[in-house]
Amino acid sequence: MSSAINIVELQQVEKKYQGVSALNKLNLEIREGEVLGLFGHNGAGKTTTIKLILGLIGATSGQVKVFGEDPTQSEARNLRRKLGFLQENVSFYDQLTGLEVLQYFARLKGVSKKNCLSLLDQVGLSQAGKRRVKTYSKGMRQRLGLAQALLGEPKLLLLDEPTVGLDPIATQDFYRRIEQLKEQGCTVILCSHVLPGVEKYIDRALILGQGNLLAEGSINDLRHQADLPATFHLQGSGLALPDSLAAKATHDELGTRLDVPLTEKMSAMQQLVGLQGLENLDIHLPSLEDLYTHFIESHTGNGVSAIQEAAQ
Incomplete structure (x- = not known):
């Protein structure tokens, strides 16, 4: 992957809210076609990192570049077409059908509506496309959220707890789809509390704790760092x-x-x-869950409560 370019670059990035630090001097480079797992308990800085990359907030200090541009600048508006985002606990207009929701977001994103039906099919909602969203289960809403994130064939996909509400088979289907996107050159940032099963789909893990970078690298790298x-x-x-x-x-x-x-x-x-x-x-061998526990405990000295919080 030596010839791959950096899609995301964070240099010495800090973010403070009313003087309280949410992120401390974070350095991060994410290459084209890479799947990065972003892990940490509540308040660790994951959501802040995602908002910075999306350009929803600006850094207090340091530099954020996405596709080589500052995502907060107005001229970076065209970046939005290259981005896909699935937030945790996704919600839509209940009175619209699944297809109408996708068509609405396609208009907002400025992309063609012609792929909406095939996207519904890809996420297993082809039979439910003409039903109102209020009749959807939580898992179905999550799949619709994923279809929305995939509109316009994004080059960078940010997924926050994407498998919440999905059954094991739907979760496997989801990760297969991520593998396909990776093969097409899409870069993926994946935030999840559900660690078992994630490690075989990510190239690299980044573990945050209280706004600090605790560990970063491939699963193999982390195993050697932890010395478990x-x-x-x-x-x-x-x-x-x-x-x-x-x-x-x-x-x-x-x-x-x-x-x-x-x-x-x-x-x-x-x-x-x-x-x-x-x-x-x-x-x-030490699993991602073992490694996460190790690095959180090493940082806080009270890892058990942090792990319990992460599981909630």
């Missing part, structure tokens, strides 16, 4: 572990547990595979 172990669970009878691993062994309800540094993972696996009496071997 790989966890092996062994099941079997009469297991005789090598001395180098026996010292790391504990027992829990799943059997014998080994916490091994990531750098020693392959060595440990080679020693364990041929172990006499071994019936089952599970390996757990």
